[in-house]
Amino acid sequence: MVRSTTIFRVHDGLPLAASVDDESTEKALTEYKQQSKLIFRRLNANSEPACSIESGQYTLHYLIVDKVIYMCICDSSYPRKLAFSYLDELSKEFQRSYEGKIEGVTRPYAFMGFDTFISKTTRLYRDSRSLTQGAGPAASASSSNQPPNQLDQLNENLKDVTRIMTKNMEDLLWRGDSLDRMSHLSTSLRSESAKYRKAARNINLQALIRKWAPVGGIGFVVILFIWYRFF
Secondary structure (H helix, E strand, C coil): CEEEEEEEECCCCCEEEECCCCHHHHHHHHHHHHHHHHHHCCCCCCCCCEEEEEECCEEEEEEEECCEEEEEEEECCCCHHHHHHHHHHHHHHHHHHHCCCCCCCCCCCCCHHHHHHHHHHHHHCCCHHHHHCCCCHHHHHHCCCCCCCHHHHHHHHCCCHHHCEEEEHHHHHHHHHHHHHHHHHHHHHHHHHHHHHHHHHHHHHHHHHHHHHHHHHHHHHHHHHHHHHHC
16 A cells, blocks of 8 residues: 655755655654655656665655656555556646646745645555456445546556666665765865876976986086186
8 A cells, every 4th residue: 555655846855745644654664764865866857757666565656747756655565557646646636736836935845735635545545456456336336436447547547657667775775875985986086186196297397306407507517617717
């Protein structure tokens, strides 16, 4: 099932809205939410528009639409197709509700009123079995809130869900840490290289001075003697 949902802005990772999680869910997902923030700070306009990130017993799914990241944390057994259908519904309603206001906000969770829609949609997607089994009359009768042909709609709207990349949380965090380290090392190497070049120039200059100083000294003495003797 869908455990938690957060909506971020892409360019600065500012959280715009989120589900209201109970105390037990918040405690269980604290580490995963912190990890997600680290990853989302690295996303940009060129990042994969949709991705599933596995992390132990949970999987984090995100969808980028119009410079906004829609993220949900689900049980690892929850179907990817349903997770991305859920995120797709959120994106459409969020854009419809707040189009034109998203770029202008500066405080976190400026659209917390959207949690009502998140909560309602989460309830519809809670039972993956009722959504993935046959969507005939029996299925519709079991829930008055469930559309009769929801599975057909999922297949139509998310035909290429199997192409969505799946990554590992630890690999992403390690890679990000490695990239940061490589960037730091690269900066240090450039600085050290500049120091070495300067030192090399000084050594070469000193070598030239040692090589030609005796000759220059003798020449100066000769010139001084000639000037003194004849002038």
